[in-house]
Amino acid sequence: MNKEIICIVCPLGCRMDVELDGTEVMAVQGHQCKKGPKHAEKEVSFPGRILTTTIKTDVPEMPLLPIRSNQEIPKDQLMACMKEIAGHPVKRPVKLGEPIIQNILGLGVDMVACRTMQ
Ligand code: SF4
Numbered sequence: 001m002n003k004e005i006i007c008i009v010c011p012l013g014c015r016m017d018v019e020l021d022g023t024e025v026m027a028v029q030g031h032q033c034k035k036g037p038k039h040a041e042k043e044v045s046f047p048g049r050i051l052t053t054t055i056k057t058d059v060p061e062m063p064l065l066p067i068r069s070n071q072e073i074p075k076d077q078l079m080a081c082m083k084e085i086a087g088h089p090v091k092r093p094v095k096l097g098e099p100i101i102q103n104i105l106g107l108g109v110d111m112v113a114c115r116t117m118q
Pocket residue numbers: 007008009010011012013014031032033034035036037
């Protein structure tokens with residue numbers, strides 16, 4: 001079976017034709033560097049993304065605080081994480097890098113602040 005996977009490691013976004021045997025990558029074409037096949041293997045075995053978003057605050061001057069996951073989250077859990085984040089407005093103060101939501105959805109991933117909020 002062949003599958004098209006777009007490499008997201010750099011802005012070039014190579015479109016790769018990936019030959020699969022089940023979940024094993026047999027061959028990759030269309031990449032411009034060795035990072036492409038590595039990304040294809042990861043995408044097949046553990047498709048995950050760093051989740052970058054914002055969370056509501058109780059601070060009128062900064063109604064939204066940027067946050068991100070400290071590890072990749074499985075792609076099929078991203079929407080559930082967004083719903084969980086929407087239900088957790090954050091109160092000040094917050095320091096850069098501080099965990100805002102720990103172990104979100106039991107995934108072992110923390111959502112951390114990308115800015116300090118006094
Ligand atoms: S294969 Fe290499 S050049 Fe192409 S998008 Fe991935 S990292 Fe960039």
